[in-house]
Amino acid sequence: MNSRKEQLAAFNRLLDIMDELREQCPWDKKQTLESLRHLTIEETYELADAILDNDLQEIKKELGDVLLHIVFYAKIGSEKKAFDIADVANSISDKLIDRHPHIYGDVIVENEEEVKRNWEQLKLKEGKESVLEGVPKSLPAVVKASRIQEKVAGVGFDWEVPQQVWEKVQEELSELNEEIKAGNKENTEKEFGDVLFSMINYARFIGVNPENALEKTNKKFINRFQYLEKAAKKEGKQLADMSLTEMDVYWEESKKFFR
Template sequence: MNTREAKIEAFGHLLDVQERLRKECPWDRKQTFQSLRPNTIEETFELADALMNNDMHNVKKELGDVMEHVLFYAILGDESGEFDIADVCNQEARKLMFRHPFIDWTGWRDDPKADSGDMPHNSEEVEQTWEQIKQKEKDGNKTVLSGVPASLPSLIKAYRIQDKARNVGFDWQKREDVWDKVREELHELEVELAKDDAINSENELGDFLFSIINAARLYHLNPDNALEQTNQKFIRRFGYVEQKAKEAGKELRDMTLGEMDDLWNEAKCQERKNDSQYNKSDNQ
């Protein structure tokens, strides 16, 4: 791997390239904070895809794209006189140091002079410490939930809301108790569906989904990752059904549900067979 000096040089090289593009590339010259925002969102999701697939080649590639956007925003900030990349890095370093008072920063640049405190015993205690410290920061969160970005996808937002509430003690005493809430919300949803009440059904569906995400969190399962794995599984199996139908010279819309279901089950069996062979070879 690269030395620290090589890493710093590479970062400087990328900054030089981006600054030159801003000056000489017609596309880069016309970009603004707002025009870049959609691209940044797309690049972030592409990174998320690579991480989900454990594709290290593309993780490296997409990290570069995200970093390029960070530098671009910093260049725009420099042009407006608001901030530059040094301000971004220094502010983040100071924030991290302040939020980790249990680490001795004596003698470090920007020493936060915070009470070292007791060393947390696990990551959950660290998160609880963060939530308390964030509200003490000059530009920190004013309320427990104000740090949850409004533009987060709803599923991830629900998880983060619940997790932040947990950090201040608002949580189930026993995780098993959450299932009573899940069943309660499911029953309320079924009642409204039976009434054919669209508005209340949607409200109750939201409550039911929120309770399921709560259960996932309590059992240390990531609902977003779990749902994406199921999305990919459905895509694979449906693709198998579509392929087999095409090989048989049939259109999906002309097939019966039973015929499609048979192909779906074939896809499931094929996946299990492939997984079994993979695990067998992996253990040899």
């Protein structure tokens, strides 16, 4: 691996290139904080995909794309005389030191859970009125639900054991079933949301990341369905003309390759 000197030299090279592009490239010169926003979100999702695929080379590339965006935002910030890359780095360094008194202070913690609780308490001392202020409004719903539950748990608002959460899931499923039988669309939607929220909470208790779990299932389904499509095509068949029984033969075959 590279030495710290080589790492700093590489980062300095990136900063120099960013300066040159901002000055000389027509596209880079036009970009603003707002115009980069959707691109940053896209790059973040691409990084997330690479992580789920456990593709280390792709992770390296996508991290580079995300790092470029951070440097780009800092460059624009310096042009506005608001902040530069040093301010960004110092800001996060100061936050990390303040939020880790068990490392840089005299606070003693026993485990990871105590670290999380201290983290949320420190945020409130910094002036936040709610532990939920740090949850971005634009997060996808599954991720948002997970973050909400993690944050309130950090201040002690939580179940004690997984069995309690599972019983809550069962309760919500029962309530959903009642609304479905009653034919109340609005209440059915609410209860369905409650079921999802309780399942996401249960996932936390059993050590499963719900977003990752669902995305892995999405990918598995895509792979299996595309296997079905290709197998049918080889046989000269169209899916629309096949019965479910016929399609199920190929679907069961796909499970041998995509688990």
